[in-house]
Amino acid sequence: MNPSPVAVNAADTNGTTMSQMQSVERQLREMILDLEIGPGERLTERWIESRFGASRTPVRAALLRLETEGLICRDGRGWTVSPINLAELEQIAVYREAVEVAAVRLTCALSDRSVIDDIEAMLDSCDDDTPREEWHSVGMDFHIELARLSGNDFLFRAVRDAMTRLSRARWLEVRDEAALGRAWTEHHSILAAVRAGNADEAARLLSAHIIGSRDRLVTSLHNDRRGLRARGFAVVAA
Amino acid sequence: MNPSPVAVNAADTNGTTMSQMQSVERQLREMILDLEIGPGERLTERWIESRFGASRTPVRAALLRLETEGLICRDGRGWTVSPINLAELEQIAVYREAVEVAAVRLTCALSDRSVIDDIEAMLDSCDDDTPREEWHSVGMDFHIELARLSGNDFLFRAVRDAMTRLSRARWLEVRDEAALGRAWTEHHSILAAVRAGNADEAARLLSAHIIGSRDRLVTSLHNDRRGLRARGFAVVAA
DNA sequence: GATACCAATTTGGGATACCAAGCTGGTATT
DNA sequence: AATACCAGCTTGGTATCCCAAATTGGTATC
Numbered sequence: 001m002n003p004s005p006v007a008v009n010a011a012d013t014n015g016t017t018m019s020q021m022q023s024v025e026r027q028l029r030e031m032i033l034d035l036e037i038g039p040g041e042r043l044t045e046r047w048i049e050s051r052f053g054a055s056r057t058p059v060r061a062a063l064l065r066l067e068t069e070g071l072i073c074r075d076g077r078g079w080t081v082s083p084i085n086l087a088e089l090e091q092i093a094v095y096r097e098a099v100e101v102a103a104v105r106l107t108c109a110l111s112d113r114s115v116i117d118d119i120e121a122m123l124d125s126c127d128d129d130t131p132r133e134e135w136h137s138v139g140m141d142f143h144i145e146l147a148r149l150s151g152n153d154f155l156f157r158a159v160r161d162a163m164t165r166l167s168r169a170r171w172l173e174v175r176d177e178a179a180l181g182r183a184w185t186e187h188h189s190i191l192a193a194v195r196a197g198n199a200d201e202a203a204r205l206l207s208a209h210i211i212g213s214r215d216r217l218v219t220s221l222h223n224d225r226r227g228l229r230a231r232g233f234a235v236v237a238a
Numbered sequence: 239m240n241p242s243p244v245a246v247n248a249a250d251t252n253g254t255t256m257s258q259m260q261s262v263e264r265q266l267r268e269m270i271l272d273l274e275i276g277p278g279e280r281l282t283e284r285w286i287e288s289r290f291g292a293s294r295t296p297v298r299a300a301l302l303r304l305e306t307e308g309l310i311c312r313d314g315r316g317w318t319v320s321p322i323n324l325a326e327l328e329q330i331a332v333y334r335e336a337v338e339v340a341a342v343r344l345t346c347a348l349s350d351r352s353v354i355d356d357i358e359a360m361l362d363s364c365d366d367d368t369p370r371e372e373w374h375s376v377g378m379d380f381h382i383e384l385a386r387l388s389g390n391d392f393l394f395r396a397v398r399d400a401m402t403r404l405s406r407a408r409w410l411e412v413r414d415e416a417a418l419g420r421a422w423t424e425h426h427s428i429l430a431a432v433r434a435g436n437a438d439e440a441a442r443l444l445s446a447h448i449i450g451s452r453d454r455l456v457t458s459l460h461n462d463r464r465g466l467r468a469r470g471f472a473v474v475a476a
Numbered sequence: 477g478a479t480a481c482c483a484a485t486t487t488g489g490g491a492t493a494c495c496a497a498g499c500t501g502g503t504a505t506t
Numbered sequence: 507a508a509t510a511c512c513a514g515c516t517t518g519g520t521a522t523c524c525c526a527a528a529t530t531g532g533t534a535t536c
Contacts, residue, residue: 020490044517055491057298060518064299068306077498077518088391094340095392102336153326154333158396257519283488293521298488315488315528 020054025062027052032071032081033167040234043072043079070165083234084169086218086225090238092162093214099158100143100210101203103150104190108199110149116195119145123187135180140167142187146194172228173220183213258292263300265290270309270319271405278472281310281317308403321472322407324456324463328476330400331452337396338381338448339441341388342428346437348387354433357383361425373418378405380425384432410466411458421451 018026028048031037048059063079066072073082123142126135140163147159173179186209193202218238221228225235256264266286269275286297301317304310311320361380364373378401385397411417424447431440456476459466463473 046517056518057295057490057492060295060299061302061489064302065306068303079518091390091392094344094390095337095396098336098340098393099333099396102332106332152329152332154329154400155336158333158337162392259519282486284486294488295520295522299519317488 020058021061024048024052024054024058025065028062029066029069029071032066033164033171035168035171035233037081038231038233039081039083039168040232041081042075043081045079069161083236084172084221084228085236086221086238087236089166089169089218089221090214092165093210096143096159096162096166097207097210099155099162100147101207103147103152103155103159104194104202104206105199106150106152106155107146108194108197108202110151113195113197115149116191119149120188120191123184123191126184132174132177132180135184136167136171136174139180139183139187140170146190169217169221172224172233173217176216176220179213179216183209186212258296259299262286262290262292262296263303266300267304267307267309270304271402271409273406273409273471275319276469276471277319277321277406278470279319280313281319283317307399321474322410322459322466323474324459324476325474327404327407327456327459328452330403331448334381334397334400334404335445335448337393337400338385339445341385341390341393341397342432342440342444343437344388344390344393345384346432346435346440348389351433351435353387354429357387358426358429361422361429364422370412370415370418373422374405374409374412377418377421377425378408384428407455407459410462410471411455414454414458417451417454421447424450 037043043063045056045059045063048054048062049056052059063072067074067079071082072079074080119142122138122145126138144156144160144163147156150156186205190202190205190209193205221235222238225237228235275281281301283294283297283301286292286300287294290297301310305312305317309320310317312318357380360376360383364376382394382398382401385394388394424443428440428443428447431443459473460476463475466473
């Protein structure tokens with residue numbers, strides 16, 4: 001499969017070298033998150049092998065990693081891209097609420113609030129000309145970066161992993177332009193409260209934002225689950 | 239290494255069969271949690287291979303899993319049993335507080351409280367004759383089972399994983415008999431509040447318990463870190 | 477005695493060969 | 507026509523082999 005005796009180091013878009021293991025993991029994750037491989041589709045190790053030109057060792061490492069991220073799951077003897085699970089989405093929102101609120105309270109207690117400017121700039125980089133995919137990704141990063149400011153690695157990773165699990169479902173919802181704008185406004189409100197050091201207000205707004213987003217997301221996916229299934233996406237009811 | 243053409247299924251203490259992958263993972267995790275391999279010790283894949291009579295494929299799968307659990311970490315090109323990290327212990331406590339309080343609030347809202355009896359029975363199975371290791375393990379399981387009752391899988395797994403990360407440090411503290419009894423009392427108080435459906439009280443008690451435990455643990459390990467290092471355990475300062 | 481350098485060994489990353497279990501398609505029997 | 511059954515193929519699990527890089531230990535040089 002790799003006739004050259006010289007090890008081939010895969011390269012990402014920035015040109016930095018990485019091991020095959022990391023390369024396969026990253027590429028496969030991207031395909032799953034971008035819905036190039038639909039929820040519910042079967043995966044075989046051999047297919048991934050030939051698709052990415054790697055042997056089974058890095059492929060299996062990538063599969064094990066992605067399994068712990070919840071993006072794929074064992075299906076008897078094989079592998080399946082995790083279905084969109086409405087019950088899971090509801091539970092994740094509760095989990096997010098717990099960890100994000102804890103994180104934002106820590107962040108409000110910080111003395112140095114200049115770092116908040118970076119997040120605000122990120123939000124403001126979106127305007128009417130910005131493609132929706134960008135709005136989507138910035139909306140995710142807002143939550144992740146806000147959690148990072150807490151300084152607590154466990155809260156940060158919890159938020160990041162939760163957003164990873166949510167991102168496919170949110171991607172399906174990108175059609176709703178009004179929801180994107182609404183989230184943008186709420187993000188700004190939350191940030192204002194954080195900047196003011198008002199932890200209770202920030203917590204209240206963030207909590208309402210997360211639960212509100214969940215309700216809209218679950219309703220939207222519930223109503224559209226026929227259409228999603230027609231596109232070949234496995235959707236598990238709540 | 240395995241001369242028989244018949245696949246050898248490893249068996250746990252209950253006699254249930256499992257793959258080599260699961261077997262190696264379980265046995266290695268147990269050795270690490272029981273401090274049979276000390277924090278900071280180097281691990282080589284070849285050593286694990288010969289130690290458990292498995293080949294490298296299941297060994298590498300186990301290592302990847304244990305890495306995501308935080309029990310081992312990459313050390314340049316090799317593997318190391320994660321050191322006891324005081325800063326990490328402090329952060330985990332904050333994380334635990336967030337998720338456990340959220341979980342116990344959900345549990346308080348449950349209509350069926352009979353399941354609480356099972357947890358109470360677990361606590362009461364410890365008496366003066368019970369070995370300290372058992373107290374230690376019951377104390378961990380209390381938090382895990384309480385989180386399970388919430389019905390939220392993400393909160394549950396978060397608590398379980400946090401307790402796994404904490405368990406080696408808590409094990410070092412088992413010497414302190416007073417702390418074990420104190421925890422037992424506090425666990426009972428929390429359970430009483432849950433049984434009464436008093437979410438605010440349960441949350442308050444649980445929060446105080448977690449933070450109090452953290453402070454005692456960190457103080458204890460900080461004072462004893464010389465002794466721990468003398469025993470060959472890597473301890474990273476806060 | 478300290479240091480720079482080189483060879484041998486070790487080690488993790490990757491590739492491949494093999495196996496058993498399970499699935500698939502077809503066939504034979506009723 | 508329906509069903510039981512079997513051969514062959516697919517696939518994940520495991521073992522083993524190879525390689526490049528890094529570590530190590532010793533040696534020669536200053």
